[in-house]
Amino acid sequence: MSPFPTRTHTCGELRLCNVGERVVLCGWVQKLRTISADLYFLPLRDSYGTTQLVYRSSSDPEKSHLLKDELLKLSPESVICIEGIVVKRPVETINNHSMTGEIEIELDKLYCLNPANKLPFAPHEKNIPNEETRMRYRCIDLRRDSLQSNLRKRSLASWTIKDFLYFLNLGFVEVETPALFKSTPEGAREFIVPTRTKSLFYTLSQSPQQYKQLLMVGGIDKYFQFARCFRDEDLRSDRQPEFTQIDLEMSFASINNIMSLTEGLITKVWKQVIGVDLNDNLSFPRISYEDAMNKYGSDKPDTRYDLEIKDISKFVPGMSESSEHIIECLIIKNGRILTGSEIKFLKTLNHGFEPDFIKITPDNINSWLLESIITRYTSHISQRQEAATNELGVEVGDLMIINKRRRITEGNWTLLGRLRSHVAGILESKGALKIPSSKYNFLWIESFPLFTRDRENNKLVSTHHPFTAPVSGDLKLLLTDPEKVRGQHYDLVVNGVEIGGGSVRIHSPLLQKIILDDILKMSRAKKSEFDHLINALGYGCPPHGGIALGLDRIMSVICNTSSIREVMAFPKVASGADLSVSSPSELSKEKIREYKVDVLEEKDDKDIIDDITIGRSWPTMSLRDVTYTKVEMC
Template identity: 55%
Template sequence: MQAIHVRHASNALRRLASAAGRSHAGPRPHLCPSRPLRRQPSPTAIRSLATTAAITTTNAEDSLRELLDGVTFGEYPSRTHKCGELTKANAGQSVVLTGWAQNIRKFSDTFMFLPLRDHSGTVQLVLKGSHGNEGARRTLQDLSAESVVCIEGRVVARDQATVNPRMATGDIEVEISNIQVLNKTHKSLPFQPSSQALANEEVRLKHRCLDLRRDALQKNLRNRSLAAWTIRDYLINNDFVEVETPLLFKSTPEGAREFVVPTRNSGAFYALPQSPQQYKQLLMASGIDRYFQIAKCFRDEDLRADRQPEFTQIDLEVSFGSAGDIQNLVEGLVRSVWKKLKGVELFDGQPFPRINYQVAMSRYGSDKPDTRFGLEIRHVASLTGEHVLEAIVLKSDYGLSNSELKKLAKLGAKTLPLVKISDKNAGSWLSKLPFTSEIQGQADVESVNRNLDLQIGDTVILNSRPAFLSGGQTLMGKVRLDLAAALQSKGMMELPSSQYNFLWVEGFPLFSPPENASLDTASNRLAATHHPFTAPVAEDLHLLHQQPEKVRGQHYDLVLNGVEIGGGSIRIHSPKLQTFVFEQVLKMTPLESSRFSHLIDALSFGCPPHGGLALGFDRMMAILCETPSIRDVIAFPKSASGRDLVVGSPSALTEQQLNEYKIKVQEAP
C-alpha cells in the first residue's frame, strides 16, 4: 500500500506544478467554447497542497524503505558472467555477478572476503581499502549468509601463493566496486547449504529449497535434465513417437496397490496409473508402431531408499519387434546416456551379457545379481524331495572372525550350518552335516572338496533349498550380499563406482505361487510374475492347461550392479489367449476380468505382435550420480513415511470437500 501512496503523492505534485505553471502563464484558451474554464487554485492553496503532498511522499517513502529493509527493489545491473565460469583469462575484466552470499571473512573494516555462489560454482570476492567503497563496506558488515546479492567488480589474478586448488575459480578473485542486496535472509536458517556436515534428512526435505542449493543436488538435477534430453534425442532418431497418456486411469488388478481419486459422482473413482502399460498396448493397436514417454507412475506401497509413491519411468513399446530387437534398442539408449553423462563406452560396443533366471538364482541367489564380485553359490549335492544342497566358500584370506560369520549365517529363526575346513575334518566334514542322510548317492567328500576348490582355513556356509526356484532372492542370496557388505566395511573388498556390470536376465517363470505357499496346494492361486499381459514362450504353450507354473515368459530384466533398472516383455496379442490367462490360469473373477475389456477389444480389432520395456529413470539416475538414495535425484521427493514435508501433504480435507465427494472418514482405531 505504501508504494501506491508514493505514486499518488507524486502525481499530486505533478498536477500542482502543472497548475502553478498555468497560473503564471495566464488563462488557457478555450478548446471547446461550450465548456467554461475551471477556476484556478490560488497560490496559497497550491503551496499548501504541495506541502501536504511532500509530507505524504516523505512518510510513504520512509515506510517503503523500512519495509524493503535496504533491499534493492527495481532495476539492477544485468549479470555478465556466472560465478563458476570465471578463469584467469577474465583477469582485468569488469564483471557483474549475482548469487548467494556465503559466510563473510573479515580481517579488518577495510579488508574482507566474501564467497559468492550460484548454480555454476563459487568465486571469492574481496573488498580492499575504504576509498570509494564506504557503501559496500557497510553492506558487507550487515550481510547475512545466503542473502541474494548483485556485485560489480573487476577480476584479478591471485598471487601464486594464494591460489586455492580446491576451487575451480581458485586462481582468481573479484575486487568489489559496488554491491546491491536483492534479498536478505529474514529468518534464521535451519541449516547452511554449504556446510559439510549434512543436517537430518527430514529437516532437509522440509526445507528443500535450501537443500537444493547444495552443489551435489544441483549437479544431480542438471544431469537428470541432460539424461532426459539424450533419451528423447535417441528415441526420436530411432523413429519413436512421444505420446502422453492419461494420469486419471481406472482401477485394474495388476498387482501393486493403487492410489484412488474420488469424483463427485457417488461410487465412481479414478485410479492413478501404476504404469502406462495398457495405454501403450492400445497405442500399438492404434498403429503408432513405436511409442515412448517419460512417464509419471504411482504405486501405494511401502517405501525404501530406492522407492517412491510417485516415480518416473522411460516407457517404450514397439510393434513387430522381437525381444532381441527391443534389447538392442535399449542397449543403444543406455550407451548414449552413459557416453553423454560419464564419457564411458559400455562393453566397447559389444552386446550386454545375458543370463537365464534359474541360473542367476542358483549361482547368485537373486534375479537381479550383482556380478561385480565373486562369492558365487555352488552346487554341492542333490537331496531327496527335489531339494539341493548349496554352499558359499569364504576363502581364509578374507579373515572374518567366527562371531562375524555366525552373525551372517543367522537369518531370522534359521541358522545356516558353518564348517571351517581344517586338517582334522577335511576328509569328513560332509558326513557330519544335518543333510547327510538326505544326499542322493554316495557322499564323496574328495570330489566335493575338489569342485569347491576347498583349502585348509576356508569356511563353508551351507543351505538346503528346493530345486525349482521362484521369487526374487534365496537365503543364500541374502548371505552373499551380507558377506560382500561386511567385507567392504573392513576394506577387504572394493567395488569401484565406475564399474558398470549390465546384465539381461531372461527366462523368468510366467506365473509364480503366492508368497509362503507351495505349488501343490489346490487352493493356491497363481499370480503373474510380472504382469498378466506377458506372452509365454511359444515352446511352453502346451503347459498352460496342466502345468502353468512351468511355463516360461518372454520377459527380460535389465540389471545393473545388483539393481533392476528396467523390465520388459513381449506381450500377448491374441485376445483368446489373453482371456484364457485371465480366467483359466489367474482365476480372475468375472468382475476382475471385465476391467480389462477395453484391452481385449483392442486386441480383437487386429493388434500387431508387440513388446516393450520400462526403465526406472530415478534408479538409473541414482547410479549415474553415485548416490544410494533416489531422493537425491528427485527435486521434491516424499519422505520415508510418504509425506511431502515441503507442502505438508497428504493433508486433511474440509468437511465441505468431504461432503462434496461423498466421503466419510473413519477415526483411526
C-alpha cells in the same frame, strides 16, 4: 524493491582471460573472512560455481565505508548482486581446487536482494544433518553441490534419451497417456482419486501398460514417453510412491530388437552423462532367471564380484535331479576374517531357515561335510568328502555356508543370495573384497516363470503382469503344467540394481482370455475390468513388446547414490510424506462432503511391517491399536 543490474556472468564462468573486465554477478554469499579493517574476502556462490569477492578500502573514504557497512550486515546465504573488476590473484593465493581459483572480483558495488534469516543448517558444511531434517528443508538442501550435480545429470540424461529416440530416425512418437485411470487387478496397491459422482473413482496409473498396448492397436508403431507412475506400496531406498519411467513400446518387435535398442540407448546415456564408454560393439550378457537364482541367489545379481553359489547335492547320496530340494553352499575364501558378531548378524537373516556356518580349520578340512546340514538327511557321505573338498577348492580359513532349499526357485532372492550380498558388504568394509564403483556390469535376466504359485491361497498369479506372452515353445504346457511355462519377459540389471523390465505382450484375444479365465481363474467382475483391452486385441492388434526403464534408478546408479531420493528434487520419506510441503494433508469436512465420501476412524490389528532398506534393516513396527483413516461412500 530496488532495481539491480543484469548479471553478465555466472559464478563459475570467469577465468584469467576475463581479467580487467567489469562484471555483474548474482548469488548466495558464504561466510565473510576478515583479514583486517581494510581487507575482506567473501565467496559468492550460484548454481554454476563460486567466485571470491575482495573488498579493499579505496581512496574514497565515504564510498568505502558504505560498502564495508553493507558487507558486515550480510548474513550467510543472503542473495546479493555485485559489480566489480576481475583481477588476477597473487600467485601464493591461487586456489587450484576451484575453477575460478586464479581470479577474484575487486568489489565496488553491492545490492542486497534478499537477506537470509538464520538457516536450520548450512548446506555447504561437511557435517550435514540427518535425512529427515534435510527433507523438511529441501529448498536449502537442494543448494548442496551433490544434489545440484545429480539434478543436472538427470536433466542431461533426459535430453540424451529424447535425442536418441528422435534424431536417429528410429520412428518413435512421444505420446502422453492419462495419469487418471481405473482400478484394475495388476498387483501393487493403487492410489484412489474420488470424483464428485457418487461411487465413481479414478485411480492414479501404476504404469501406462494398457494405454501403450492400445496405442499399438491404434497403429502408432513406436511409442515412448517419460511416464509418471504411482504405486501405494511400502517405501525403501529404491522405491517412491511416484516415480518416472522411460516407457517404450514397438510393434512387430522381437526380444532381440527391444534389447538392442535399449543397449544403444543406455550406452548413449552413460557416454553423454558421465563419459563412460560401455563399448558399442558388445551386447550386454544374458542369463536365465533360473541360472541367476542358482548361481547368485538373486534375480538382480551384482556380478562385479564372484562369490558364486554352488549346488552340492551330488555329494549327498539319494539326491537326484528329480529331488524336490537341493543342497547348496556359498564359499567365502579367507572367511575366517569374519568375526563372531558378524556371523551372528548373518544368522539373523535366515528368514526361518537354518543354514550351517562352518569355518574350515586343519581339524575339519577332511570332515566338514559331516559337520553340515547334510548329516540330517544321510550319514553316508564320508567317501565323497575328498571329492567335494577338491572340486570346490575348499581351503583352511574358508567359511562355508550350507543350506537346503526347494529346487524350483520363487521370488527375487534365495537365502544364500541374501547372505551373498551382505557378506560382500562386510568383506568390502574390511578391505578383503574390492567392488569398483566405476565398473558397470550390465546383465539381462530373461525366461522368468510366467506364473508363480501363491502358496497362501494355493493359486497361480502372474509373475509380472497378465499381459506377458509365454515363450512359444512352452505353449503346449499352458493348460497341463502352467508353472513350467516361461514368459517372454526380461529385466535389465546393473551392479545389482534392476533398472528396467519389459516383455513381448499377448496380442491374441483368445490367448489373453485363456490366461485370465483358465490359469488365473479371475472372476467375471475382475475380468470385465480388462474388457477394453481384450476387445482392442480383437480389432487387429500387431505383435508388440516394449520396456520400461526406471529413470530414478538409472540416475541413482550413474550418480553413485545409496538412495533414489538423492536424484529426485522433492522425494517422499519412508512414511510417504513430503516433509517440505507437509503432504499428505487433511481436507476440510466441506471438501470431503463435496466428493461424497466420509472419513471414519477405526482400530485395526495389522500384521507386522518389516521395512528393509539397502544395507540395513529397520526395527519392525506393530500396528496394533494404531488408528488409521478409512474412506467410505456417504
